[in-house]
Amino acid sequence: DTGVSQNPRHKITKRGQNVTFRCDPISEHNRLYWYRQTLGQGPEFLTYFQNEAQLEKSRLLSDRFSAERPKGSFSTLEIQRTEQGDSAMYLCASSLQGVWDEQFFGPGTRLTVL
Amino acid sequence: AQSVTQLGSHVSVSEGALVLLRCNYSSSVPPYLFWYVQYPNQGLQLLLKYTSAATLVKGINGFEAEFKKSETSFHLTKPSAHMSDAAEYFCAAVDSGNTPLVFGKGTRLSVIA
Numbered sequence: 523d524t525g526v527s528q529n530p531r532h533k534i535t536k537r538g539q540n541v542t543f544r545c546d547p548i549s550e551h552n553r554l555y556w557y558r559q560t561l562g563q564g565p566e567f568l569t570y571f572q573n574e575a576q577l578e579k580s581r582l583l584s585d586r587f588s589a590e591r592p593k594g595s596f597s598t599l600e601i602q603r604t605e606q607g608d609s610a611m612y613l614c615a616s617s618l619q620g621v622w623d624e625q626f627f628g629p630g631t632r633l634t635v636l
Numbered sequence: 637a638q639s640v641t642q643l644g645s646h647v648s649v650s651e652g653a654l655v656l657l658r659c660n661y662s663s664s665v666p667p668y669l670f671w672y673v674q675y676p677n678q679g680l681q682l683l684l685k686y687t688s689a690a691t692l693v694k695g696i697n698g699f700e701a702e703f704k705k706s707e708t709s710f711h712l713t714k715p716s717a718h719m720s721d722a723a724e725y726f727c728a729a730v731d732s733g734n735t736p737l738v739f740g741k742g743t744r745l746s747v748i749a
Contacts, residue, residue, distance in 0.1 A: 526679070555736060562645070564726050564739030565680070578736065613679065625737060627672075627679035 524548070526628035528614050534634045535604055542600045543631045547616030554597050555625060556589055557613040558582065565613050571597060572619070604635045638663050640729050642740035650748050655699075655714040657743045659727030662708070667729040669710040670737070671701055674724040683725075686710060697721070722747045 527546045535541050547554050552573050557565035568587070569579045573594035583589075586604075591597040601608055611632050615625040643658040661667055668687050672680040684695025691703045701712045710727060727740040 557737075557739075562741065564640075564642075564728070564742050565737075567736040567738070570736055615680075624670075624682045624685065627681070629677070629679045 526614055526616050526626050528612075528628040528631050530631060531629060532632050532634075534636065536636050537604060537606060539604055540600065540602045541604060541633065542598055543612055543614075543633075545597045545599070545614030545616075545628060547596070547614070548626055549595075550618075551616035551626070552594065552619055553617045553623075553625075554591055555615040555617070556597070556599050557615065559611040559613055559630070560609075568599075568612075601633075604633075606635045609633055609635045638667060638729050638731055638735070638738045640727050640738055640740040642725075642727050642743050644743050645741065646744045646746065648746040648748060649717045651719055652716050655712070655717045655721065655745065657712040657725050657727075657745065659701075659710045659712065659740060660708050661710065661727075661729045663729070663731060665731070666703070666705055667731045669701075669703065670728045670730075671695065671699070671710075671712050672726045672728060672739075674726065674742075676723075680726065683712070717745075717747045719747050719749065721745060 555570040556568040559565045571591040586602045589599045611630045613630045614628045617623045617625045639662040641660045670685045671683040684693045686703045694700045726742045728737045
């Protein structure tokens with residue numbers, strides 16, 4: 523059983539650097555979601571894809587953030603010119619198409635911006 | 637817009653005692669509702685979900701939740717807490733249509749021996 527995987531698990535970077543995270547969803551899932559979770563908060567929605575199409579982006583997703591899902595398989599989330607406020611856990615989830623379908627979460631990538 | 641409120645950021649119970657974690661949603665139209673659990677350094681795992689089929693929903697690990705439309709609530713319960721239940725619990729909702737999950741802030745459950 524290969525659930526949702528995320529790489530790297532941890533990333534420490536200096537302010538102003540660019541970082542990229544990868545998410546590999548469960549293979550038959552056509553929806554892929556990105557969330558951000560800060561300490562003491564629940565996950566907050568960033569963006570989601572249905573196959574390769576990016577269908578919705580949160581207002582949290584500033585223009586320094588970009589996400590892609592080429593070929594509708596894995597996805598990448600890039601943050602340009604990182605700021606200390608970007609420090610968080612970035613979670614990826616995948617699901618089948620229905621809104622009631624369970625979202626399966628990966629273990630997350632913890633980003634620390636120094 | 638949908639919002640989810642979890643009363644109590646931290647709940648502490650004795651082993652064997654009743655667990656009650658509270659969740660209220662905001663929308664006038666009942667959404668789909670979920671409870672997730674997060675163990676340290678792990679991703680979120682679905683405990684149970686409400687999709688309008690039955691108001692009392694049973695999940696994994698002995699948890700259950702009751703949907704009460706009149707109270708806009710979906711509280712999570714377990715009759716007898718076990719040490720392994722210590723974790724962070726999140727309530728989430730999604731409206732019908734293509735909207736993403738909206739999570740509450742979470743409740744950390746501690747179980748005392």
